[in-house]
Amino acid sequence: MLLSVDPASNLPLFEQLVTGLRGQIIAGSIAAGDRLPTARDLADSLDVNVHTVLRAYQMLRDEGFIDLRRGRGAVVADRAQDFSQLSIGVSRLVDEAKALELTPGALSALIREAWEK
Amino acid sequence: MLLSVDPASNLPLFEQLVTGLRGQIIAGSIAAGDRLPTARDLADSLDVNVHTVLRAYQMLRDEGFIDLRRGRGAVVADRAQDFSQLSIGVSRLVDEAKALELTPGALSALIREAWEK
DNA sequence: ACCTATTTGTCCGTATGTATG
């Protein structure tokens, strides 16, 4: 079983999906290159709406854990399990960002803009 | 007029809303402390769905530009207009991230993790 | 302390578009 959700939880369904899937990706029980079930299939098996799964998938894509594209589905990113090793330089970057009184989301937005140039 | 959207554009409606509002916030034509129209009001005036506006509002909140809460509405954040001055430091952060061969999404995910500690 | 109106938050359903293979 890939995962389960609790409709009675105080946590939103899409949040449960994100944390559940992300945890398994980081843990390695879902390997890089693995294909996640289609949003429709996972939604049916968990008895939730397709949009709820898609919202979770899109969050995981924004976080870089999966590659999500039309017509192809969701594939666990190659770099997903390497993230733990890359955090060395990041903490310093975060410290600087905090000194600038940025929020995490703001920094991410600014980074995406700056990345293009 | 606060802004306008073009249904025929190749850009999604929520994206037009985000860039339009963010631009005005950065430019200062919408000042810190200003209250944005309720999602329903803006949706009605632009003839788009409430969910489309809410999605845009939630993105602006994630980016730190507005304070968005149930029952209160959307208020432009105090730090919002300082963002234009922060781009200098960000480009340097991005350069370092690129040197580490990070993807934008990967960096965002790492940042959110590191932010907690 | 209570009630009510306001406003966002989540979820469901449906329809249509669009990139992929």
Next chain:
DNA sequence: CCATACATACGGACAAATAGG
């Protein structure tokens, strides 16, 4: 050309937090 699968947008319903009376 066609089936697949995500992307966006619309609509409706109810829940939950907030503010004010």
